[in-house]
Amino acid sequence: MCFAGDPPGMERAFRKQMLHSLAKSLRQNYGYRGRNIIFRMPITPTASCNQFTLNADQFCAYILDLKMKDKILVRTEVITGLPIDLFFVNEQNFKLYRDGKDFTFFKDFSALDTRDSRLKVTAICDGRFYYIIDNTSHPAGKASPDRKYKGGKAEISVTIDCLPETKSRIRPFEA
Numbered sequence: 277m278c279f280a281g282d283p284p285g286m287e288r289a290f291r292k293q294m295l296h297s298l299a300k301s302l303r304q305n306y307g308y309r310g311r312n313i314i315f316r317m318p319i320t321p322t323a324s325c326n327q328f329t330l331n332a333d334q335f336c337a338y339i340l341d342l343k344m345k346d347k348i349l350v351r352t353e354v355i356t357g358l359p360i361d362l363f364f365v366n367e368q369n370f371k372l373y374r375d376g377k378d379f380t381f382f383k384d385f386s387a388l389d390t391r392d393s394r395l396k397v398t399a400i401c402d403g404r405f406y407y408i409i410d411n412t413s414h415p416a417g418k419a420s421p422d423r424k425y426k427g428g429k430a431e432i433s434v435t436i437d438c439l440p441e442t443k444s445r446i447r448p449f450e451a
Contacts, residue, residue, distance in 0.1 A: 327355070330411040332421035332428025337370065338407040338436065342399035347439040350407060354391040357430030361417030362387045363408040364397060370406040379416060389418035409434065 330336065340348070352362055364385035365373060372379035387393040399405070411430050413420045421428035 327431070327433045329429055329431045330360070330409065333412050335408055335410045335412055337409070338434075340397075340405045340407060341403075342397075342405055343402050344399055346399045348397050349437040349439070350393075350395045350397060351433075351435045352387075352390075352393045352395075352409060353433045355431040355433055357411075357432075358422055358425055358428075359389045359391050359419045360430055360432065361408075361410040361414065361419045362390060362393055362395070363406075363410060363416070364395070365406050365408065367404045367406070370408070373408060373414070373416075376414075381416065407436075 328336070342348075352360075354360055363373065363379075363381040365379060365381045369379040369381060385395055385397045387395065409432060410417055410419070411421050411428070421430070
């Protein structure tokens with residue numbers, strides 16, 4: 277989480293401790309040894325910020341339970357590394373994406389081969405949606421991690437803001 281006035285490095289130490297604890301918990305409780313990042317840090321409706329590193333061939337996703345006409349603002353920035361792909365999809369297409377199959381994404385709420393993206397999303401219906409941050413060579417995207425450049429890693433910052441009238445629930449994807 278980002279909070280104004282926190283000393284530099286505090287967020288990084290907190291994030292590292294949280295991710296280490298999460299990985300240990302997942303291994304012990306669920307036997308999870310996957311390659312994709314999973315977040316359990318809470319995301320509140322105002323000024324939520326996560327900064328993390330995606331290795332080559334990794335993705336992460338946020339679950340967005342939206343009501344019709346809910347509005348959110350999503351800013352994603354690659355701090356270091358090559359461009360990434362950002363996909364906004366419904367639940368059915370997320371399953372197809374995760375299985376490596378062809379899928380459809382909302383082009384107006386997605387960005388391909390980008391280092392800096394500011395997306396304003398307005399839900400056209402009630403439902404569960406996913407915001408995917410992709411550092412893979414998925415055929416639907418244009419970006420491709422280059423292992424010769426910093427091992428294909430991308431350090432990424434994501435900020436999600438809900439407009440005041442939005443009653444949406446936003447949380448990280450859990451495999």
